[in-house]
Amino acid sequence: MSEEYEERLSAFIDSRGARQTPALAGLERKARADNVPVIRPGTQRLIQFLLGTTKPAAILEIGTAVGYSALFMHEYAPKGCKITTIEIDAKRAEEARRNFAAFGLAQEEAGDIYLIEGDAGEVLKAMSGSFDFIFMDAAKGQYINILPEVMHLLKKGGVLLTDNVLQDGEMLESRYAVTRRNRTIHRRMHEYLDALLDDDRLRTVILGTGDGAAMSVKM
Numbered sequence: 001m002s003e004e005y006e007e008r009l010s011a012f013i014d015s016r017g018a019r020q021t022p023a024l025a026g027l028e029r030k031a032r033a034d035n036v037p038v039i040r041p042g043t044q045r046l047i048q049f050l051l052g053t054t055k056p057a058a059i060l061e062i063g064t065a066v067g068y069s070a071l072f073m074h075e076y077a078p079k080g081c082k083i084t085t086i087e088i089d090a091k092r093a094e095e096a097r098r099n100f101a102a103f104g105l106a107q108e109e110a111g112d113i114y115l116i117e118g119d120a121g122e123v124l125k126a127m128s129g130s131f132d133f134i135f136m137d138a139a140k141g142q143y144i145n146i147l148p149e150v151m152h153l154l155k156k157g158g159v160l161l162t163d164n165v166l167q168d169g170e171m172l173e174s175r176y177a178v179t180r181r182n183r184t185i186h187r188r189m190h191e192y193l194d195a196l197l198d199d200d201r202l203r204t205v206i207l208g209t210g211d212g213a214a215m216s217v218k219m
């Protein structure tokens with residue numbers, strides 16, 4: 001595939017983002033204007049598709065930012081689905097809380113969206129329960145470290161969706177072509193993808209959607 005074809009392909013897909021409610025579209029616009037990274041249009045459609053097919057009752061999200069994807073998932077998951085979402089950055093967590101409130105969603109543990117403020121590396125170790133859909137969208141270099149806890153919390157038959165696995169195309173380059181600053185994350189993402197692909201408990205496919213997504217199902 002030529003570079004030009006790839007660019008046109010992703011522009012084509014991204015120009016056909018998910019249909020969403022005006023309130024969600026407004027929140028997405030605001031997040032982008034504030035330079036908050038939120039799920040890309042292709043990923044929105046992928047999530048809508050996955051929620052429609054897997055019909056989860058419990059979702060875990062790692063990386064809330066300002067709550068856009070949590071609210072998006074809440075909109076398209078079956079009624080009554082509980083979403084637990086983790087965010088390390090206090091300011092973003094605060095904004096997410098405000099957004100959840102603006103969408104009329106309770107913040108208590110019994111509510112539909114439950115935000116945990118903290119480092120996923122610590123929070124996940126202390127968590128129990130099981131989830132039928134886990135969305136990994138936090139610090140990319142950390143995925144490999146938190147995979148054991150994520151596997152523990154993922155139900156059999158559950159889906160793990162990992163975003164940004166292609167790192168804006170850097171993952172297609174050899175480590176020598178990657179800037180020194182990005183080498184560690186490049187190596188860790190390779191380790192992470194290998195761990196997903198080699199794990200007998202998982203079936204994994206890597207998709208070019210958005211910034212690259214790995215979709216795994218636990219056997």
Ligand code: SAM
Nearest residue numbers: 038039063065068069087088089119120138139
């Ligand atoms: N899922 C969000 C959305 O689409 O609306 C976007 C999430 S943004 C790409 C990644 C978020 O993960 C950032 O807000 C960042 O602060 C958070 N994050 C990074 N490392 C984290 C960690 N160790 N634990 C929890 N959150 C983390």
